[in-house]
Amino acid sequence: xxxxxxxxxxxxxxxxxxxxxxxxxxxxxxxxxxxxxxxxxxxxxxxxxxxxxxxxxxxxxxxxxxxxxxxxxxxxxxxxxxxxxxxxxxxxxxxxxxxxxxxxxxxxxxxxxxxxxxxxxxxxxxxxxxxxxxxxxxxxxxxxxxxxxxxxxxxxxxxxxxxxxxxxxxxxxxxxxxxxxxx
Numbered sequence: 593x594x595x596x597x598x599x600x601x602x603x604x605x606x607x608x609x610x611x612x613x614x615x616x617x618x619x620x621x622x623x624x625x626x627x628x629x630x631x632x633x634x635x636x637x638x639x640x641x642x643x644x645x646x647x648x649x650x651x652x653x654x655x656x657x658x659x660x661x662x663x664x665x666x667x668x669x670x671x672x673x674x675x676x677x678x679x680x681x682x683x684x685x686x687x688x689x690x691x692x693x694x695x696x697x698x699x700x701x702x703x704x705x706x707x708x709x710x711x712x713x714x715x716x717x718x719x720x721x722x723x724x725x726x727x728x729x730x731x732x733x734x735x736x737x738x739x740x741x742x743x744x745x746x747x748x749x750x751x752x753x754x755x756x757x758x759x760x761x762x763x764x765x766x767x768x769x770x771x772x773x774x775x
Contacts, residue, residue: 602627603676610646610678614655618665621676624685632673632711638745639709640672640738643686645679650722651704657725658734664725667735671742673711679703692716692763708741715756717745 602622603615614621622628624641632639642659644651658664668674679686686705693701696719708717718741723734732740745752 608678608681610644610651610680611676613646614659614676617655617659618662618669619659619674620665620669621674624675624677624682628673628675629714635673636711637671637673638711638717638742639707639714640668640674641677641685641689641707641709641714642675642704643677643679643682643689643707644704648703650702654704654706654722654734658723661725664735664738667738671738672708679705688763689716689719692759693719693721695762696759708745710753710756712753713757713760715753715760717741717752717756 598616598618600615601617601620603611606612606615606623611621611623622631628639631637642654677685689705689707690701692707693699693705696716701719702721704722705719706721706723707719709715710717720737723737724731725735726733727736
């Protein structure tokens with residue numbers, strides 16, 4: 593549930609109903625675009641990409657449990673550039689990162705799709721779907737996952753960038769070529 597008394601983030605000017613649902617989260621969400629991508633490159637901070645849609649049950653659950661939680665939002669805002677995408681507006685991005693999820697996990701994807709990306713190439717470092725705020729049912733807690741991905745990225749920066757580039761190359765071989773890609 594959006595709390596109107598909170599200041600709006602970078603999604604406030606969007607037209608997508610899904611993105612507008614997140615405009616008052618304490619997370620400093622950006623839409624996918626030049627401003628967010630430039631900030632990630634300039635600050636050398638990984639991107640946390642969350643893809644979903646308005647009618648997605650687990651998207652709403654993750655928003656309620658994690659994206660509206662001030663402690664989790666503070667971690668997200670300090671460690672990542674956070675980008676929210678409506679899969680209905682950007683099926684191209686959804687297709688790319690769903691494929692990344694399938695290649696990395698050998699399981700079908702779903703929504704919300706949660707992807708941690710390199711700041712320059714937007715290549716996937718780690719991809720999953722819904723994460724609960726705390727560990728349960730064999731799933732890592734989102735709060736812990738944020739810390740672990742950031743720490744691993746900082747400690748193994750060059751290795752992780754190389755790993756992400758290898759994943760990107762594998763995805764390029766898997767996905768049919770498209771002359772209408774944008775990013």
